[in-house]
Amino acid sequence: MAGVTSINLVERALLVSIQDDITDTEILELQDRLSNRIAQNRIDGVILDISALEIVDTFVGRVIAQLAGISKLLAAETYVVGMRPTVAVTLVELGMYLPEIRTALSLTHALAQLRRV
């Protein structure tokens, strides 16, 4: 089941919902597609909804951090929304504080913050 993750344009942001069974290949391919989309359109932000993720390990954490880095170079902010409490605690234990990303409770919150910039 090669679930190609869909990218939706909402206002001037790209919204992506990441599924729990996403593979490394898919997530790297997603990073690629997102970078291209940011460059093509006038995008202010990328919003990653990770509420479906039961875990975020160091690999996925790093891909997200890299995506934030790439977005920033292309003048867009990356928001991670919907992180579960258990995932937050575990990431902290792994020592992954992800300072390069922005966070918000939900998609709505992230969009509201993007409108303010």
Next chain:
Amino acid sequence: MAQSATANILTVLDTDFKGIIEEWLGTQVKEGVKRSDLFSDAESRAQNRELLKAFSKGIRDGVTGEDFDLDDDQWDDLRAVLADVSRERVSRGVTPTEMATFVLALKAPLFKRLEALETSDHSVLIRDVMLVTRLVDAFAIYTNEIFINEREQIIDRQRQEMLELSTPVVELWDRVLTLPLIGTLDSARAQEVMENLLQTILERQAEVVIMDITGVGTVDTQVAQHLLRAAAAVRLMGAECIISGISPMIAQTMVQLGIDVGTVSTRSSIRTALSDALLTVGYVIKKTGDQ
């Protein structure tokens, strides 16, 4: 006289088992440790009977020469009954002194009967009394250990409950939570606080969290570390975290740790933290009238 060291004691136990129990109960009343407020007569009698039965069994099988070890298998029954009785007594609020006196009260009825035995000359009597004393004392010490263990378990349970009670997350305003931390912040408590806080953020969809540390005794590097980790987790979930009640000293400790947690804002007082938090969620505190 090549007689086994336990022969006289066993004779006494066998010939007047009932009498010993009655007298044991009697001594308990005299010494004021028979808690008729807590146990009915029938209950006390049944407990004493069980104990004495297991005690006789232990003496019959578990004493070689004049030596014994309560840890041996032969004393399994006695230990089991004692454990049950002690546990029940702790739960009903009997004190360790009362429990020890209760066990030790078994000596008197045994001594009296050993003394009355015709076979006993003076030296045999002394030997028997010594053995009974050692046995009953060991028995009392064992009881005390169980008591202490039970108590420790109760204390642990209560500590756990206190832990939960002492980390209240308060919804100060719509989407604003506050966590007034008081006392010491060890690892267990920090973990508890963090989980509780994150869950509440999710449930309340809180946008700002104020962690007030005015009431935290000392903030050493470890405590600072816990605070920063909690703040980091709060931020990862998408809420803003303000730590208030930070003295200049604490500020220095936190900077020295050099953890990059993204943005964690700090305020010296909960007052400024509160007005900033309200501003974030779209409210201002305004003075009415001109008092």
Next chain:
Amino acid sequence: MPLPSYAAFDESDLGAQVLLSQHKLKSSGDAVTARQAVARYMKDNGASALSVTRFATAVSEIARNAINHAGGGEFSIYVDRGRKQLTVVCWDKGPGIADVKLALSDGYTSGGGLGRGLGGAQRLAGRFEIRTAVGAGTSVLMSVTL
């Protein structure tokens, strides 16, 4: 199925455990399958959400390591008869780790990673044991109380 000899863990390390499932680790999709299986068993046996996430994350790190650093491996999930403890064993026939202490330290990677996986897994799992020999392979055993 008994563990192969190079696994470095045997029945004596496992105690009285029942094999629940076994997974081949070849691609990153297999790491996902393995950690999802662990998560499901834990949830079915009443583990808390936090303990599931912590342990499944540790599993993901270890499984990924076998795939990325050793060209693949195998992964087994065991439970004790009282269903009180879940144990996983992950083993490979890769190059092994010359300096385990170094590999466990946060930030050390022999290439391209973040270097927080091994040490992180150790902190996240209740019991964590690693046995490795250069040229022979690496096995990691982790347990969690349910």
